[in-house]
Amino acid sequence: MHVTVVDDATGKPVPCRVHFRSPEGIPYQPHGHHDHVNSNLNTWHVDVGGDLRLGQITYAYIDGTCQGWLPRGEVLVDIARGYEYEPLRSRVYIAPGQRELTLRLKRWTDMNARRWFSGDSHVHFLGTQGAHLEAQGEDLNVVNLLQSQWGHLFTNTEDFIGEPTVSNRGRTIVYCSQENRQHVLGHLILWGLKRAVMPWCTAGPDEAELGGTLEETLAHWADRCHEQGGTVIIPHFPFPNGEPAVLIATGRADALEMIGFDNFQHREYYRYLNCGYRLPLVGGTDKMSSEVAVGQYRTYAYIPPEEEFTYENWCKAVRAGRTFLSGGALIHFSVEDAQIGDTLRLPSGGGMVEVEAVAESIFPIHTLQIVQQGQVVASVDEPKGANRLQLKTRLRVTGNTWMAARCAGPNYTAVPHFDVWRRGVFAHTSPIYIACGDRWSLFDRGTAQYMLTLIEGGLAYIREKAAHHPSHHVTHHHGEDDHFAYLERPFREAIEAIHRRMHEEFRS
Ligand SMILES: [Zn+2]
Ligand SMILES: [Zn+2]
Structure with missing residues (x-):
């Protein structure tokens, strides 16, 4: 089978990772790639590069095209490309005599x-x-x-x-x-x-x-x-x-x-x-x-x-x-017109500021929070999980401080990926610094x-x-x-x- 994965917007082949298997779970990876990445012995330099294994599923990195055996009948396809494309999980039917298979990946944000x-x-x-x-x-x-x-x-x-x-x-x-x-x-x-x-x-x-x-x-x-x-x-x-x-x-x-x-x-x-x-x-x-x-x-x-x-x-x-x-989610964050990394300047007594954060993700996210000097000062929660969370609020600032936005699973705990360390799905911004008066400074004796x-x-x-x-x-x-x-x-x-x-x- 000659497989091409194309970008849905351009129709051109797009680099990605692919996994094919029969309904019984037999992997059919492209020529030149492992059906199962050898990694059980916790050693280094065994099957490094060109493949990826998440849990029990092995993926092949391809430039958008690949060739290999696929069984006739039903085949399960699992394709992904980072966090800005919708992952593709579907069943395709391979007919006798079929030699070409085209699959489409869709970018949802750029x-x-x-x-x-x-x-x-x-x-x-x-x-x-x-x-x-x-x-x-x-x-x-x-x-x-x-x-x-x-x-x-x-x-x-x-x-x-x-x-x-x-x-x-x-x-x-x-x-x-x-x-x-x-x-x-x-x-x-x-x-x-x-x-x-x-x-x-x-x-x-x-x-x-x-x-x-x-x-x-x-x-x-x-x-x-x-x-x-x-x-x-x-x-x-x-x-x-x-x-x-x-x-x-x-x-x-x-x-x-x-x-x-x-x-x-x-x-x-x-x-x-x-x-x-x-x-x-x-x-x-x-x-x-x-x-x-x-x-x-x-x-x-x-x-x-x-x-x-x-x-x-x-x-x-x-x-x-x-x-x-x-770590899976994308996040946008601003305080007034200050962006991540900026210092927002307020009069020495401080004042009210408008804080806005949006988190988007192909994985479900449950909590989006604003952290000020280590404390959660605003939060939205969606217990069932969502692909988009938005938070817009006004907060009072009384002195020099910093704010950051973060999102993760329920109550800001982590839902794990399937990599070897089971790392959590989350996102966290660098701070926006807020200076009340002419100079931003903070000190903590402890x-x-x-x-x-x-x-x-x-x-x-x-x-x-x-x-x-x-x-x-x-x-x-x-x-x-x-x-x-x-x-x-x-x-x-x-x-x-x-x-x-x-x-x-x-x-x-
Ligand atoms: Zn290192
Ligand atoms: Zn190190």
């Missing part, structure tokens, strides 16, 4: 036309070309493919070229960059590197090589990235939690990433926002196998009409906080104290627990005489910065 461009913040193991194919199959604009080290395994080294690759067949960009990892201090995503930042991982297993010593901190990795004009993301925030507080206190984190739906991570995010740190939110998958779709969690970033869709502009939009995380505790813990790890060469036995890469002073410097800067803020707050 976020690119509204200048929102989607990207996965965090992908491993795919090749560059494979990332293009799968991104097109998932209607995803950007893939941040990250080389890294896993003990004695090095992945995607061969894909690093220090610039983006742009597909000529679609609007997809793949940029191979890095995730640097340290098992206690934390992991760090460096987007848009032109030159590698070494060492990739440090201080022994699991992340670095056996027998390794602590040679680097996240803060220094972040600085090497910023020197090149790159973007620094704290992945799977906040874990590992030894250094994120340092990065945030010293302004080294451009954005925080969520790769799952988790209450604790929400609270941690809100805590830092409440302490006056402006932190954009990004979504990604940390994809390491064919058991999660590239872009299943994705970052939508807004690029204004006068700017081109390029990798650089996409990263700039993320750094400006013009983002929302989509958070400042909490950050100092985390930072002291990081310092104790560096001094007491991490593996080190005896001093003056080796020459370190940074060339400084005092290795401990080098490692501890960003932590001391962070403590100073937090104390400065505490004193300012005390005076005012």
Whole structure:
């Protein structure tokens, strides 16, 4: 059978993922694709790329055409393409002698036309070309493919070229960059590197090589990235939690990433926002196998009409906080005429503001909420689930604050996807900041104290627990005489910065 999947609007073949099976459940996947992705043994590098498995269903990524055997009679067809197309689940009848089958996929919304461009913040193991194919199959604009080290395994080294690759067949960009990892201090995503930042991982297993010593901190990795004009993301925030507080206190984190739906991570995010740190939110998958779709969690970033869709502009939009995380749903949010990432200015006494949010989704959503400084201040609920929820209300603002919109399942719990981690369907915007008076600022003494505790813990790890060469036995890469002073410097800067803020707050 020669199968073509066409876009209903254009009549042209459209990249997507397909699954065919008989009514008895026998899969008939296209030539060159697995009937069942081999992933039961929880190993890496088994059936990575070209296929996707959700639950017990295996999908093949195709460019819009494929060829393979289909049985005569009834066949079940299951096709999807990201979150802006209606998934197609239907039965077709294959007649004797039939050699052609055309199926139609319908786009229900066009976020690119509204200048929102989607990207996965965090992908491993795919090749560059494979990332293009799968991104097109998932209607995803950007893939941040990250080389890294896993003990004695090095992945995607061969894909690093220090610039983006742009597909000529679609609007997809793949940029191979890095995730640097340290098992206690934390992991760090460096987007848009032109030159590698070494060492990739440090201080022994699991992340670095056996027998390794602590040679680097996240803060220094972040600085090497910023020197090149790159973007620094704290992945799977906040874990590992030894250094994120340092990065945030010293302004080294451009954005925080969520790769799952988790209450604790929400609270941690809100805590830092409440302490006056402006932190954009990004979504990604940390994809390491064919058991999660590239872009299943994705970052939508807004690029204004006068700017081109390029990798650089996409990263700039993320750094400006013009983002929302989509784990299935799409969300629009405004406060007065301020959009996501903006600062709305009010007189020093505050005032009433009009808040509007709309959530739309191919999956049922049950709750749409407005969060102000970590508290839900407005909500609409549809217990049966809906594909569209809308909220429009007026709220009183009395001082500096932030608001964000979020949507998910019943009472803001998560209805799971069928990927290997059963991640929840949800969406969450970055904040709109509201300044009453001339300057936006917030401070929370509890958070400042909490950050100092985390930072002291990081310092104790560096001094007491991490593996080190005896001093003056080796020459370190940074060339400084005092290795401990080098490692501890960003932590001391962070403590100073937090104390400065505490004193300012005390005076005012
Ligand atoms: Zn990581
Ligand atoms: Zn990762």
